[in-house]
Every structure is written in structure tokens, then in C-alpha cells.
Amino acid sequence: MADQTALTLLCLFLPVLAALLAPMAIGRFGAAGSWLLALAPAFSFVHFLTLLPQIADGAAITGGYAWVPSLNLSFSWFLDGLSLTFALLITGIGTLIVLYSGGYMKGHPQQGRFLCFILLFMGAMLGLVVSDSFLMLFVYWELTSITSFLLIGFDHEREAARRAALQALVVTGLGGLSLLAGLIFLWNMTGVTQLSLLVNVDDMLRESPFYLTALLLLLGGAFTKSAQFPFHFWLPNAMEAPTPVSAYLHSATMVKAGVYLLMRLNPVMGETPAWEILLPFFGGVTLIAGTVLAIRQTDLKLMLAYTTMASLGLLVMLTGFGAPHAVEAAALYLVAHSLFKGALFMVAGLIDHECGSRDVAQLGGLRKAMPITFGAALAAALSMGGLPLFFGFLAKEEIYYALAHGDLRSILFLVVAVGGNALMFAVAFAVALKPFLGPKVETPKHAHEGPFLMWFGPALLAALGLFAGIFSAVAHRFVSTPMASAVAGQPTVVDISTVPHIGMPLLLSIVTIVLGLLVYLQIDRARALAVRLLEAIGSGPDRGFDHAVAGLVRLSVAVTRIVQPGRLEIYLTVSFILLALTLLVPPIVYGELPDMPSWPSDVLFHEWAFVILALLGLFAVLRASDRLTAIVSLGIQGFAVAVIFLLFGAADLSFTQFMVETLSVVILALVMTRLRLSPTDHRPLGQLLFDAAIAIACGIGFTLFLLKATQGPFNDYLTQFFNTYSKVVAHGANVVNVIIVDFRGTDTLGEISVVLITGLAVLALIRVKAKPRADAVPAAVEEGAKS
């Protein structure tokens, strides 16, 4: 058992280790290095495959290591049917993607970096789907956002890629924060920090007054990640990424993280009215919006991107639908979608790679030139269209089983599902057939079959879709049933087979196919209709993002100009006004003003003398009109303070103050003689009165504060402590020195470090000569000289 735990840990980190080696492997072996790198995910895949029988028997594997035990944080994973299916998809498709990238990016100078990012993402995604503890889930969630940002912005020299990357990061990053808040809510509501333990407290969760808040926050995370309307706009823009990224992140894995979260939470948060209204509603809207937007496109990748959005909508709708068979349908469709959509994206990339174009209008007749690609595309499209024998067919039958109930809500969503599926059918065939059939069209590059590395992945995925459809019993036994049970939160059996049964679902399938065929044959007209419809709706949230970013920059500039006008005087004035208010307002408001003191009769004559001397020094500094007077006056008040220290029993302080004042006067004199300074500071009368008022307010504030403090009883607890132990424990008679070097030694260590650092800073300031600069500074100097 311990071996299995260690092995699972290794498998979770293998992609990350491979990521570190990627630049080296590619640098050493070129594109062939991808074979080597693919070993890492392949090994993880095999390991997860060996766990499959245990999971299929209904077990759940947990493992992990304590991280911060005192905070109840652990690096712990939880593998049930849902997690394991995801882990298999991630590592399995990941292996194919690494190989595919080897061919797709062959000769690209940054191929190593690209594979490094892909593998890093794989590690993050794998961690996300197996995470048990909330914090680990959140960290991996954010890591997928960051690696996605790096991958979308891979062609960082193009502005569109930079924009798309930033957009994805902002949208999913905000969603991540929302998720974090949601998780904290969950933790506060239940006291549980692990997903696997939530099932024990689901009633507490559903009855909590914060249920809706937590749900909305968690949905914020899931909907942004899974591109649900109205957060869908980042997904099509993310197609700026190289095609392997689109195939992997933006169809098969990352965008499903949101669906994963919803499926994971379904047993504990589902079956409430809010859950069964919000999820189907947003899912349904996303489904329809996605298919309409997909019809409009002519770019292969964009068409696929919008159908991905539609499929995600369908998944969310099913997850939250709440009827029997709904979660089973979602589980089936999720797996089917990963297989066929990954394959189709890779086919799109292959066509683009070999023909130099991925615009449907410019492609045609490729079946002769690219027969294997055509086969893979056709098989994937048949699965996507939901034709018998293919896994997609099972998923669609199950969907219609779940939705065909006859009540109003079911009928509504049934119509949405049939419409969406029909449009997706049309798009699937537009992608898979249009480029291959018909007369041959001249393409920018001479078309021929791609390299093995590139057609192997899509062909295998498409074939898997067929096998899973034919041998559905095996697929159900090991994948669909355990996954559906995990999502449903109770044991459930998926037994739908590819043999058509006469009934409502089959009828609906036929309707879907007929509708889809009609749209496919009239695709140009449908496209024109979609364009007109979208023009009628107007601009979407994508434009809004640009406005928001530009607005944010302008707002920041405006706020900065108000808060930081660049004049020291204003900063200081504001600071001291606040200081004066802090000192004066609370005592007045709360009636804590000090008692009126009586005339001090206990001050001796010579003490008065030095107090007055200090005041004279202050006054002279204020009035000083040349620098020598200012320096000498500053020295006078300093020496007066030193004498005051001496008079009141602080010999150490007095000596120190004397030395410091002497040195201050010396260095002031050294520096000031070299400055040509304006002799007095001319302040206009209004300014003078204003400054004086602030200064006097501060002075009065400190006086009142100190009077109040000294009128109260004196707490000598600390003084007594030092007094008692100075001689007895620390063997020193000079209590001040004992405090400095012994009792508070660590403080003093910090303080002498500060002294040392200021010394270094002074040296650096004097030594470092400004380099000859660009025009900015001389202008400033001239400006200063003029005024």
C-alpha cells in the first residue's frame, strides 16, 4: 500500500519533472525528444490504468502526506471514478499531445519551451483532478490558469496572442479568486477541509444560510474556467495558441475543470432548487450561444472552439438537471467529447500544418492527399454527431433518456438539447467533411499526408471512440459506471449499448440527425442567418473586456494623479493634518482630555534655564536666515536636550546625545557649505498661516497626549522586571546597558544592522556617479536653474 502511495505521488509529479527536462531533451534530440518526454505521461497513464480495477469495484483510493499538520493542511489525493477518469484522459491524451507537438512544432526554435509548458500544465491539471484538500485544489486550479496563460501567449510577438493570454488569465484568475472564497465558505460552514469528507456533512451544507453565497462563488470559479455564458469569450480567443494547446487545454482537459468541480460537488451541493435552476439555465444558454456562434465561423479552429463551448454548456446543463440518467449522460458525454474533440482539433492542426490554411472556404478535396487524416476526422465527426456504433451515440441516447420526461421543464431543455445537438452535428461534418470532399482546391502549401507523429494521435482517439461504442460493456464497467457513481454520489449502473432500442430517445436521435443534415446541406445559408442574428444582438462581452482593461488603466492613472501628485509638500501636509486629527479628535470626542495642570512649582531654577535654552534654540532654527545660524541653533537645542537628560538621571543618554549633536553639527557644516541654498524659505502669508496652524495643532496634540499619559497611574511592571534581574541574573549594574546588550539583545542586533546599512547607503550615494542620461534630466536641471 505504501508503495502504491509513493508511486502515485511519483506519477503526479512525473509531468513536472519531464517539464524541467524538456528544453534539454529537445535541444539534444530535436523533435525526436518528444518520444522521450512522452514516456513520463505514458508511465503515469499506465499506473492509473492499473488502479482501474480497484476503482471499478467501487473502491476509492486516498493517499497523501501531511503538509502543515497544525493547520490541517495536507498534500492528499482522492481517486474515485471521477478523478481517475480525468487522470486517465489527462495523461492519455497528454501523451498523444506531447507526440503530436513533436511533429507540429518541429523545427520551431522554442519547441523545448513549448513542451515544457505543456508538461507543466499536465502536472497542474493532474494535481487539480486528484486534489482532496481545498487548498491543494485551489493551488492547482491557479496553476492551470497560469500555465494556460503561458501557452496561449506562446507566440508572444503577436498582439492578438498577448491579448488572448491576458484575457484568459484575467477571467479565469478572477474565477479562481471566486473559487477560493467559495472554498473558504465551505470550510467555515462545515469545518471540513477535504473534498472527500464533504459527503458526511452535505445536509449541514444545504441547510446553511450561506449555501447560496457559497454556491454562487463556486459557480463563479467553475463557469469562468469552463467558459459558460457570459464568461465564454476568452475560450475562442484562446485559439491564438498553437493547435496542440487548443486540442489539449481548450477542449479535452482544462476547460473541463469547471465541469469537474461541479460534478465533484453534485453529491454534496446538488439537488437543491438553486442548483437545478442555475446550472441548467446557464448551461442551456451556453449550448445555444455556442452552436450559433460556431455556425457563423469559417475557421476550423474557431468552429471547434465554439462547439466546445456548446458541449461544456451541455455538460453543465446535464450535471445540474437532477433527473435520473442525467449525470450518467454527463459522464458519458464528457468522455466521448474529450475523445472526439481532441481528435478533431488535432486534425484541424494537421490540415493547417500541411495545407497552410484552416479556412473552410479555402479547403476541399483533400481526401486523396490525406487519407488517414480523413479517416480520423470522419470517425471523430461521426462520434460527435452521435451516429450509431460510436461512443457519442451512447452519450446522446443517454441524454435523451434523461431529458424525455414530459414535464414542461424537461421539454424546454429537450428542445434546447436537440437544437444544440443538431447544430453541433452540422458543424462536426462541416469540419470533418468539407475540407476533404468535393473538388480539389489549391491551398497555400502543397497538401500531403502529415508525419506519423501527427496523425497517430487523432487516429487513435477517433478509433477509441469507435471501440468504446462497440465494446460498450467494457467501457461502462471500467469508466462510465464508476464515474457516474462518483458524480451521482451513490452506486449507479450505466448499461446503454450501441444496439438501438425503439423508443423516444431513438426517435429524438433521428430528429437530431435529420435536422443536422439539413443544416449541413444549407450551411452557407445557416451561416448568413447566424451572422445576421449576431449583428442584431450587437457587441458581446469580448469588446467589453477591451473597454474594461483600457478603463482600468485610465482609472489607475487618474487615481494615481490624485493620490500621488508628485509634490512632497502635499504628502507631508496630508500626513500631518491626519496626525493632528488623530491626536486631537479622539480625546475630544470621548472626553478624554487631561485635567488642567497646576503651575509647576517643583521645577528648579537651572532646569528652567535649560528648558528655555532649548526653546530659544528651536525658535532660532525657525527664524534662521542663513545656514550657519541654522546649524548652530540646531546644535543649541540638541545640547539643551543632552543637559536635560543629564539632569534627570540619564547619564548614558546625555553622553550619547552630546556626541551625536557634535557629529551632526560637523557633518551638517561639511555638507551645507557646499550647497548654494536659498537663505530663507519664502512662504506666502496664507501658506505660512496654514502650515503654522497644522504645526501648532500637532504640538498641542502631543502635549495633551503626554499630559494625559503622565497623569494616569504609572505601570512599572517592565521596569521592575529589569530592575530585579539586571544584577542577579545578567550580572550588570548599569541597567540601561544590560537592557541593550542582554535583555533586548536581539533588538539591538537589528538596530546596529540598520546603522551599518545606512552607512553603506551613504557610501553608495556618494560613490555612485550618475551615468550620462537621456534628455529627461538635463531638462529638469535647467528648469530648476531657471526658477
Added chain:
Amino acid sequence: MNTVILRTVAPPITALMLVFSVFVLLRGHNEPGGGFIGGLIAASALAIYGIAHGVAAVRLAIRFHPMAIAGFGLLLATLSGFVSIFAGVPFMTGLWIYPSLFGVEVPLATVISFDIGVYFVVVGAIAGIALTLEGREED
């Protein structure tokens, strides 16, 4: 300020002040004094010498760069704090030993070496600042 009187008087004054600074430093634990005051006195002594004879003479006389002296002081102070590790007590706990030299019991402690560290930091940093500023006058 490069007068004959100052130049004549500066070396003995500097020497006296340096000796006095060490005296102030070492008696600090039981009488007024300590590392901070001692360091300031020594730094002033060096500053006076620098005003009289120029910065180059001071730099030559103290052999090490002032900042190196300060750094040594900080190192000494930090190490004094770490000695307590060997006694198994927390960082900065003062430890005392009383070795007998020529029949006289001499109390030695990590707090004394710590105070000496403070002394060197203050001498080095403050003298470094003062010498840098004085040195600028010549160029």
C-alpha cells in the same frame, strides 16, 4: 581648518579619545557607558584626525575600510548571539565564564563581546560616513 594648532593637537587628542572610548566601552556594563557611546567617541576621534590631517591619513591609520570594521562588528555581535546554541539555550542568552588570569578573576561574557560588536559597528559606520563627507571636500 587645516591650522598648525589643530594639526599638532589632533594626534594626541585622537589617541586619548580612542583610549577613552575603549574604557567607556568596557566599563559600560556596570557604570555609565557602553558600545554605542564608546563607538561614537571613537568615531569622533577619527573625524577630528581626518579634519586635521586629511582623510587619506585616517584611512591609512585605521588600516581597514571603515565599513569592513562595521561589518566585523556585526559579525561579532551575531556570533555572540549564536554562542548560546552550544549551551542549548535560546538565541542571545548571555553566558558568563570566569577564567583566572594571573590570579585575578576576569569575568568574560557573550554580552561583552556583543557590546564590542556594537562598538565596532558604530565606529565603522559613523566614521565611514564622516570620512566620506570630509573626503568630498578635497575634490
Added chain:
Amino acid sequence: METVFSVLIGFFFAAAVYLMLSKHSVRILLGIAIFGNGVNLLLFTAGRLTREVPPIIPAGMDTLPATAANPLPQALILTAIVISFSFFAFLLVLTYRGYQELGTDNTDEMRFAEPKDEPLPPLGY
């Protein structure tokens, strides 16, 4: 006694704040020096004043005599004096170098880091 010192400290702070509100960096510097003294006196007074007897335990005794001054604020102030001096030196040199580089001691004209009429940052991606 504390009353007199409270008022004296009020004057220290008022003078320091007034100087710091100046446009001229050297006056700000003088203000900071005075401010440091004001803070030290504030701590000293807040620890209560006793005349002349320093907090040194006489030979043969284990604790301070009752008339001795409070050692705690003294320990705080002692390090504060040295640190505020080294900062004072740093600020002085900063002023000096600023004057050398920018040719002014008027803080309103020191606009190198935050120039007037700075253009908008780029709005693209």
C-alpha cells in the same frame, strides 16, 4: 515637572512639523532632526522624571535604589539616538546628492520620478 516637559515637547513637535512643511529639503532635514529629539523627550517623559540618580545599581545592592531613574525609556532612547543620527546622515547626503544631480533644493522642482504631464501608459496589450 512632567507638565513643563509636556509643553516643551509640544513646542518641539510644532517646530519640527512647521519645518517639515517647507518646500526646501534642508529645512525638512532640520525638522526631522528636531522631530527625533521630540520623540526621544516624549519617551523619556512618559517614563516619568526623577532627578539626577542614574539607573545604576550601587555596589553591594541587588536592585536600584528607589530614587533612581527609570532605565527602560533610557534603553529605548539610547539606540534611537544613534539610529536617528545615522538616518539623519543618510538624508543629509541624499539632499546633497539630490542637489548635485537636480540642481535644486526645492522639492516642487524634483520631478524626475514623477514628471509633470506624464503621458498615459500604453493601453494596448
